[in-house]
């Protein structure tokens with residue numbers, strides 16, 4: 001992702017296609033985008049949204065990776081394959097429609113299981129975004145990314161709920177601030193832009209999840225109260241995915257509902273947080289992936305990838321949590 | 337099956353019965369249509385008059401290069417059907433203002449979803465939904481920011497309850513004509529010049545030196561005398577219109593260049609008072625320009641052209657635009673369009689030449705296009721998020737839980753309560769709203785002996801108050817008809833002044849729009865002269881309007897909370913993409929409504945609905961600035 005000074009300037013064709021976004025983030029950011037290779041793991045509804053957003057933005061290359069077949073749930077959120085026959089590999093079937101979004105981006109598909117790939121495979125990417133992956137895989141990839149200075153993202157959607165996590169390591173970026181200045185001689189104000197170079201440090205996913213919610217520190221009660229409900233709720237689904245290697249499904253709804261209720265208790269106990277952190281009827285809203293929820297979380301996640309690559313603007317640090325039951329879309333960091 | 341499980345039976349039943357109208361198939365529209373189809377909406381109609389442009393393709397993902405020039409509505413429909421071939425989608429490549437889409441049309445839908453890019457259409461749909469009593473979900477995005485507003489007659493604020501600040505910054509005429517100090521001043525001047533030479537001539541867009549500059553009044557007598565003498569000395573040029581003179585020269589680039597950038601500048605220099613505290617402008621000669629020794633001629637929009645390059649482009653554009661004009665026939669004229677390369681390059685070169693003269697930094701064509709075309713940056717991600725939020729609110733409306741709906745704002749950074757998406761409680765209708773109250777009224781401050789019926793019709797009723805085909809009569813018991821929407825009935829009166837019909841202070845005008853099912857009483861408040869440059873000022877609520885004799889205080893207070901508006905609007909103001917912001921440097925001041933202390937959102941650019949942010953809980957958040 002290093003951008004060399006002699007990097008090619010944006011062509012007139014690119015300037016025309018990317019006109020409306022270059023006017024927002026500038027030519028330098030667009031050049032950085034054009035140099036970035038992204039690995040996108042998981043091509044369900046959220047993955048499709050992220051793929052669309054970053055392919056449209058004009059990154060260099062996107063590799064779509066998903067070992068699974070198209071299923072019934074894809075009809076309600078995965079627009080690349082929503083009317084494709086079931087049984088095809090999701091990544092392979094998504095590649096062609098994804099490529100149509102922007103011929104300037106190199107789109108490739110890989111039907112292998114990311115767990116089977118050795119570490120060397122991942123090293124060639126600038127960004128790795130893992131959606132729909134087990135927590136253990138997310139943590140493994142995050143640690144690997146930090147070793148190799150790769151920007152790491154993960155996320156998932158469960159019905160009305162969704163989350164995004166990012167670990168950009170030590171991230172440098174340009175921050176623009178518009179300040180109103182008084183002109184000395186007149187009463188008028190004008191606007192000046194100041195650009196500063198800033199640094200933010202991120203935490204590892206595994207450290208975030210090890211956070212001790214029971215620690216007897218001042219303000220802990222308040223912290224728990226102010227932590228978005230979607231954080232605790234999505235932990236239950238992450239636990240389900242980890243234990244069963246699959247998401248709750250409609251076909252197994254009754255069984256899965258019971259399991260989700262059990263896991264709610266388990267998560268509450270494990271974290272040591274009050275029961276009201278996870279509403280008792282939470283499970284009613286967590287089947288499938290709602291398209292608008294994918295659009296919202298995928299929009300935020302896509303924009304965070306763009307920010308990370310273009311090294312422009314303060315990134316969200318480090319969870320974005322969405323709860324469509326109460327319209328909450330919040331940013332939070334568990335460890336401080 | 338999976339969808340029913342995810343949404344629940346209640347939502348699914350409502351979805352199966354629901355028929356939805358989407359107005360707009362652009363940035364938000366493409367994302368919205370995808371979400372609707374996937375979420376199980378199967379009866380969808382969409383309207384968009386627009387055709388696809390290359391600059392749409394970075395975000396309007398239902399369109400591809402081979403679709404450029406085709407109808408957005410039609411292509412969006414075809415692309416979305418691939419997501420669910422069973423969906424029933426009807427596309428109209430038509431204007432929402434068309435009488436085809438009357439009250440009965442609107443009444444046929446369960447809910448209307450706006451995905452529009454301009455205020456005029458938003459106002460119109462707002463009125464149609466109020467008249468039809470159908471819920472409306474309004475939305476908009478601007479760069480990284482966005483918002484969603486559910487609207488229901490009698491229950492919430494309507495789109496027009498909150499006055500919108502003018503989208504267009506206006507500058508004093510003397511700054512534009514005599515003393516520009518920023519690139520934007522030169523861009524405005526260049527657009528005025530375009531209209532003077534090729535477009536509709538507007539006396540308010542004069543490009544010649546302004547001898548009535550208030551700064552000159554210190555030695556007014558002398559300046560006026562000088563001015564008269566100077567005018568005569570430059571070959572009587574000033575006595576003709578710029579257009580007539582240019583036509584006479586055959587649009588000779590050299591002659592026009594030397595008049596505008598040499599002779600007129602010399603004349604400006606003679607107004608010595610102006611240059612006591614300022615850097616005086618420098619005259620240019622067509623044959624002796626900075627950069628003339630290099631042979632290059634850049635055509636790249638991201639380069640900053642030298643003055644010589646600008647002059648070369650100026651000459652080329654003059655020839656090309658002359659031909660374009662000739663193609664329009666004898667009385668034809670050109671309309672400035674940022675996407676017309678001749679018109680755009682003309683403005684780029686002229687603005688930069690003038691900037692050089694006044695020692696103002698030169699800009700690339702790319703940057704000047706932003707300023708001249710009021711381009712508001714737009715990205716896929718913001719549109720995706722907002723389109724998602726629209727569906728979340730719409731689902732609540734469908735199951736009869738409108739009371740659970742929220743206005744949703746997308747911030748650029750989380751607020752101090754960690755919210756990136758900020759839900760705000762819906763406000764009740766504003767009792768004195770000039771659109772949704774039971775007896776809509778507003779006041780207009782103007783000088784009735786200087787404002788014509790044409791101005792009343794085109795600029796005030798259509799342009800500002802967004803009527804489509806107004807009928808106007810004086811509410812004097814006699815029902816004197818001023819304007820009729822029937823063709824041929826009142827056209828002959830259009831150039832007469834309001835005072836010719838006895839319209840003066842406190843005259844009430846009954847204005848009706850049949851299509852919008854909308855009646856408005858406009859009370860005239862006579863003012864000799866407005867503070868600004870405009871011909872009129874609309875004040876939403878009479879109580880906010882100061883009487884004519886109280887002008888001094890009116891200029892400093894009171895009106896700030898009303899829709900203060902000058903008539904000097906640019907015609908392209910309404911063609912703003914997706915409710916976006918004119919430039920990325922624009923700070924949005926966002927307001928907090930958690931308490932009753934509402935503040936006018938002064939700096940909110942274009943049609944962004946009066947910006948307010950609040951947290952449901954009542955925690956007060958201070959105004960935050962987002963860059």
Ligand SMILES: [Zn+2]
Pocket residue numbers: 493494495496497498765766769770771772773
């Ligand atoms: Zn209203």
